[in-house]
Amino acid sequence: MEIDYYEVLEISRDADGDTIKKAYRKLALKYHPDRNAGDKGAEDKFKLVNEAYQVLSDEGKRQIYDRYGRDGLKNGGGFSGFGAEFDFDDIGDIFSSFFGGGSSSRRKRSNEKYPLDFEISLTIEFNEAVFGCEKEVEYKIKKPCKTCNGTGSKDGKSTSCPHCGGKGRIAQTRGFMSFVQECHHCGGTGQVIKDKCPDCKGRAYEEEKQSLKITIPEGIDSGMRMRVGGKGNRGVSGGVGDLYVSINVKQDEYFIRHNDDIYVEIPVFFTQAMLGESIKIPTLRGTKELELPVGAKDKQQFIFEREGVKNVNSERIGNFVVQISIQTPKKLTDEQSEMLKKLQESFGIKSGESTQNHESVLDKIKGWFK
Template sequence: MTELCYYEILQIEKSADKSTIKKAYRKMAMQYHPDKNPGNSEAEENFKAVNEAYQVLSDDEKRAIYDRYGKDGLEGHGQGGGFSRGGFDDLGSIFEEMFGGSFGGGSRQRQRKTYNYNLDTETNINLDFNEAIFGVKKEIKFKYKTACNSCKGTGAKGGKLSTCGTCNGQGQVHMRQGFMTFAQTCPHCEGTGQSVSEKCPDCSGLGYHEKEESFTVDVPEGVNNGNRIRVSGKGNIAPDGSRGDLYILINVKEDKHFVRNDDDIYLEVPIFFTQIALGDTIKVPSLKGEIEVKIPAGAKDKQQFIFKGEGVKSVNGYGKGKFIVQIKIIYPESLNSEQKELLEKLQQSFGIESKPHEDMFSGIFDTVKGWFK
């Protein structure tokens, strides 16, 4: 197999400038990144090649040597074949630029892999309905992990890891399925290639100690069930002292009367049938205290009255939601004799209007009878 030169690997011209090289590298690293191609060994090889090419071509001195003498020229120039490990810290910062913080955590761990927990951690808080709507200061208590000093987070006695016997240090095992062979992350060492032969006595092999911390968090106005608040620098602590982020997952209790849908609040209001017949103006509770609702005579069951801007303030800062009053018409369950009399009188006073079905169907009875003669 003829080996591709670094320019071919990155698919650029020999005269390419630095920004072109960087752009080409980002594109290809993104394409072949192991996180995007789990278990794909070809992508992994390509990823390594792309990294190797970038490390040389992005360095003016190395690039000059490479251009003149080729790969051989770089031997003994502090490269010694260890390309793919040497520059990882530098690459790490590029990945953070590329993928943002969420990816940063993952890639950081992939590179070092001397501790086996995530730096980001999560905890829950329960909020009352109103606390979520108006915001609140809450004391939260949470647990985080901090690397065990005796084993430097490895979980192995004295920090001494040995080569994983399951994958012989490769970090991958191969599975056959029919005529296909798949590479899989080693289940024993989870891809690190290293394993613990003797557990660290200080942390029982966990690699970390658990600690508790509490602080007051400012929950912003308008948060809702399922929202997460990120508190940077309050996560788990790595052996090198770097600390991940804490995510606070929000649970909101329901209210007896108000129903929340995003930034809108619904309130069901029972209205007696006579109020519907006569029309009425009523006061109902709202987020601000109370709100006046004008029920026109003849309003329908489930009719909604919408008050814009009287809902919840958007946590993202896009104004406020609606406050929606929905009416529910209530009829009396029973009538006393006086009420019955009054209603009968009322009915009679309407004359034919009080029997709309008779008015509508007058004449039809005779027509229908005629069909069967």
């Protein structure tokens, strides 16, 4: 029986990203092994929920799944099973709601008032991701406020945070487990300010616009990050952080990408499929000849090796997968109808009769009642 990922997550096929994420969190929490110790069924369900989320939360994978089903994803390497490819941000949220704790997503360096590393997002075109490009990005960095020298205080003074005792972290215990999280009163610095700087309002920094030209490597994909060293925020101690660029790739109207493989559906007229014609098809790098076998079937796939996307790390080139869609005419002229009837008769098929042997079917049915 074919697994339906939408049924697994208990959502409709037109569910949006937020609905998918909410359904995943709810079910992952419900079936998590820590909550169902020794329950093999719950563990299997948890694996399946995670697998479904991996596919439906990824636009590229979801498109392939919607069009080709689960088998269409196998060319991309499949899944690694339990414990692999988790969305750790979501899992963190699940544990937070389960145990009432949480963890800081990014620690500050030394005594800085703000993280020196930071991230921006960049959206690029499909072809720019496939072949690489150069992009100029504009962003704002943080640097110490000149008025208060990066202290955030009007008089440059601060006191130890009474909530965390100056540690910047607060420990919480839930049953047999302990969690340490950033103190939200002092923002993890361990210090609080009574009289805030009038210019930065106690933030300890001011912002400065930056412009930077970056080279996007060939084969980059959505969800990948690029690190640009020394282009992040500036700290009061003189340190400079790194800039991280999170890539988002727009979808193409015709091509669908899954990892390094490219999928495309090509319409083929039924006579071309019957005759096994050779047709021209568009690929990433121009046109190719697709030689159809005589009697090619609807949804049949043909693979062109090393015609996909170059892997951004290994430089291995993926495959180009063509799936044909057999097209039949909606209307026929009298002449066309007559020609098709003659063709049908030439194959020994009588009008109004099935091509299947009726007697063999009847014999099989009679056997059901013996």
